[in-house]
Amino acid sequence: MTAFHDLHRSGLLILPNAWDAGSAAVMRSLGAKAIATTSAGCAWSLGWPDGDALPVERAVHMCADVVRAAQGLPVSVDFEGGYSENPGDVAANAAALVEAGAAGINIEDGGGEPGALAAKIEAIRTKVGGDLFINARCDVWLRGVGDPETRVAEALRRAAIYAGSGADGFFAPGVTAPQDIARLTAGTPLPVNLLAVPGLPGAAELERLGVRRLSAGSGLASAAYGRAAELAKGFLTHGASEPMIQGALGWSEMNALMP
Template sequence: MSQAEKAKEFAALHKKGEPVIIYNIWDAGTAQAVAKAGARAVATGSASVAAAHGYSDGEQIPLSLVEIIASRIAASVDLPFSLDFEGGYAQSPADVKVNAARIIKTGAVGVNFEDQKVQGTGLYSIDEQCARISAFREASDGAGFPFFINARTDLFLQEPDAAKHGALVDEAILRGRRYAAAGASGFFIPALTDPAQIARVCQHVPLPVNAYMMKGMPEIAELGRLGVSRVSFGPRPYREAMTDLKEKAKRVL
């Protein structure tokens, strides 16, 4: 498939109630392994990519190296590929647009794009993040195909007390609606685990909703019934693979 065909296929995989499963990878080799396992798309998690190359998460791995990794993944599998692009390695909309164009050239057909201030504190305001999303969309429109911007809100990740998440749902819904109007393709809500709250977001945000498979999450089938369109595993596959490697190495050494 061409990049444009992969982009259309990736968007079509996001069906409300029938979530596409993203078992996150971190390089070309893991992309090929997951593809052979039956994946319909592959996607990175930023923490995994960073750790696999000796860096901490939070845009510590150089963007130039991310471009190389992304290009190798995109070329290694005939599946849609989405990159966890964190905050776009930029703050201003103008710089986001420049970096978006660089990532589109790697062959990726989508990104995760978050609203927390990477290497800073707190979240961008809704207006600020909408301007950043719009800039990303302008760059992708120039490529001539429907690039998938999975707009991530860090509202729930930045509140460690899950008992307080219910009070944040209204703002999450507002962000999801505004992000949709700004040009986002999907809405990612990591760390929200309560079924009723997830269902509210799915009901009131006009975008495919991405849930994150962490401790305390409902099963994938239940998430589908709640209206989720995509589930992802983040750094868990990397951590489990490294634990397995360490244990096997111990037995040999």
């Protein structure tokens, strides 16, 4: 097992999601224990939409850039659905990320039948071995699969399938109710990962409930782009310069963060 695996054994790993190498360098400077990427943020930064649209070679190059900026911190890559429906091709894509330095990946089921993701996980594990942390993402909440009262049971069914296929972690974005969180953490041996969304309990409560990982997802990237849009609007409308200085990291400070 790797150092990244060890970060999931106790306590709560708070994992910021970078959208490019520069944002990864900033997060490293703030004391992050590891860095993840956000598929949405990375795609946007390269001018692509989210949703398995980014060419896999661009995702691999982004991984290498973020790994370099992370300077030894473990990097987990949001792998979307693996950029293919063919398990063999997904495994080859995952191997390219490992070669680029990834310590972990998220791979999602999209709310579809779990057998498809299970086959991808098995193929990845066979291809790359045990060092890569495979975080299986269950999208029943994000996609609104089934009745709300059945989603915890469905998630636990999927968690068992993914664990049997070689997954190391279980990501359940969209769940917020403490009673549902407690059932998830009690019902699977996999470390449970949640997504920072409105209504989610704070870090101390999540740790008490047994959650082992909290991800920012695309939230930081969205906030950064929102702030940039606000400033650009003011600049385009009024030529306003002063607002761009407020709260900004200076040239020297940013430049010093780059490896």
